[in-house]
Amino acid sequence: xAAMYLGSGPYCYASSLAxxxxxxxxxxxxxxxxxxxxxxxxxxxxxxxxxxxxxxxPEIGVDAAVELLGFACERSHGGTPEEALGRxxxxxxxxxxxxGPVDMALLPYTPGGGGxxxxxxxxxxxxxxAGAAGLVGGTPGSAxxxxxxxxxxxxxxxxxxxxxxxxxxxxxxxxxDAVEYLDTxxxxxxxxxxxxxxxxxxxxxxxxxxxxxxLEGRDDLPVPPGTLGGADAALRLAELVAGGLGPDxxxxxxxxxxxxxxxxxxxxxxWLGSVGRxxxxxxxxxxxxxxxxxxxxxxTGDDAAVVAGLRRLAPGYAALRAAL
Numbered sequence: 636x637a638a639m640y641l642g643s644g645p646y647c648y649a650s651s652l653a654x655x656x657x658x659x660x661x662x663x664x665x666x667x668x669x670x671x672x673x674x675x676x677x678x679x680x681x682x683x684x685x686x687x688x689x690x691x692x693p694e695i696g697v698d699a700a701v702e703l704l705g706f707a708c709e710r711s712h713g714g715t716p717e718e719a720l721g722r723x724x725x726x727x728x729x730x731x732x733x734x735g736p737v738d739m740a741l742l743p744y745t746p747g748g749g750g751x752x753x754x755x756x757x758x759x760x761x762x763x764x765a766g767a768a769g770l771v772g773g774t775p776g777s778a779x780x781x782x783x784x785x786x787x788x789x790x791x792x793x794x795x796x797x798x799x800x801x802x803x804x805x806x807x808x809x810x811x812d813a814v815e816y817l818d819t820x821x822x823x824x825x826x827x828x829x830x831x832x833x834x835x836x837x838x839x840x841x842x843x844x845x846x847x848x849x850l851e852g853r854d855d856l857p858v859p860p861g862t863l864g865g866a867d868a869a870l871r872l873a874e875l876v877a878g879g880l881g882p883d884x885x886x887x888x889x890x891x892x893x894x895x896x897x898x899x900x901x902x903x904x905x906w907l908g909s910v911g912r913x914x915x916x917x918x919x920x921x922x923x924x925x926x927x928x929x930x931x932x933x934x935t936g937d938d939a940a941v942v943a944g945l946r947r948l949a950p951g952y953a954a955l956r957a958a959l
Contacts, residue, residue: 639664639905643794645895648693648735648753650792652700655733655755655827661704661835664902669703669842670696673903673919674849675952676896678868679815681861682875684888686896686926688849689864690856692816693736693751697824703842705833708733709826712819716806719821724759726825731790732756733824734809736817741808742791744798750891751814756823758788759802815859839910843959850956869949873942880938889933897927915958922951 649667653660660666667673675688687696701708711722726732735753739745742752762785785802789795810820833841852864863871875884900923908916925948932940 640898640901644898645793645891646898647792648697649700651733651735651753651755651790652697654790654792655708655731655824656704656706659704659706659829661838665835665839665906666700666704667899668903668906669700669838671699671842671845671849672696673899674846674955675852675865676868676948677858678863678871680859681863681871682884684868684872684884684892686892686899688853689862689868690853690858691849693753694817694822695856699842699845701824701827703833703838704835705829705831705838706827707830708824708828710822710824712822714821716810716821719809720759720802720806722821723756723823726823727756727759729825731825734789735822736811736814737805737808738811738813739793739808740813741804742798743800743804744795745791745793748793748890749813751811751817752791752793754792755790756787757790757797759785760788761785836910839906843912847956847959850952850959865952866949869945869952873945873949876938876941876945885933889930893926893930893933897923897930900926912959915955918951918955918958922948922955925951 646663646667649663649670652666653663670693671691672687672693675691676684676686677689677691678684698710713719714722723732723734732755733753734756736751737754738749739752740749742754786799787802787805789798789800789805791798806821811817811822812820850865900919904916904919904923907919925944929941929944932938932944
């Protein structure tokens with residue numbers, strides 16, 4: 636088994652959930668594995684590659700991890716901006732709030748980048764200059780319109796503790812218009828409580844049937860027309876690369892897709908091994924190695940190497956399903 640990967644990476648919802656669970660949270664790699672994200676690949680609409688299962692999305696994954704870990708929480712969403720802000724203010728008076736998905740491109744403190752994202756909201760204040768002081772001195776007060784001149788204080792797991800942004804900007808990002816898998820807006824989770832005692836080992840064992848089902852391919856969840864999963868997705872992506880990959884898709888792969896996909900598989904290998912599933916762990920590690928090696932040729936334009944790597948990746952999904 637290779638050394639366990641430690642370092643930065645786009646694990647926003649797993650890290651946000653860990654912050655919400657506090658001392659009861661397992662390592663973020665275990666949380667990510669419990670969401671089911673490592674167990675598959677999808678080519679959404681036949682063109683957008685994501686190294687997570689066919690028909691899966693982070694909202695499904697977060698709910699699964701919360702339940703497997705023996706917790707429950709209140710998930711609320713929708714309403715007008717004023718109503719959403721009122722919910723957020725009231726929740727922050729009781730403690731931190733997991734907010735998301737949000738549109739990362741609309742977070743003004745983030746230098747570039749986009750896509751869906753999750754953060755932990757610490758405070759909402761009426762003082763536009765409050766910053767982190769809102770945690771100790773901010774008065775919730777009332778808001779009019781789009782939030783006026785208030786400030787939102789967040790722990791952003793993408794490397795920004797105690798980040799601040801205007802209420803109006805947070806509401807625009809939190810509306811999440813650009814998040815295609817979301818059919819609502821202003822989603823938040825709060826009030827996390829333990830409803831049953833379990834261990835990380837038990838939770839991982841309990842997650843394996845769902846992991847196998849994700850790899851098998853689910854037809855009970857909606858997907859955009861033309862979406863492919865597993866080996867079909869990898870082989871079709873290889874064809875797209877061979878025909879000339881557009882800059883948007885190449886950027887998605889280099890800045891996000893390969894990074895998070897390889898880490899998910901590497902973490903799955905570690906945690907599958909921890910519960911005695913040595914064969915599945917070995918397959919997941921091989922998949923992680925193959926996927927990780929695509930980063931350099933994608934950046935340098937060695938598309939022949941990318942095509943070869945995707946073709947090596949394709950049969951590994953069935954092998955992982957068989958091992959599970």
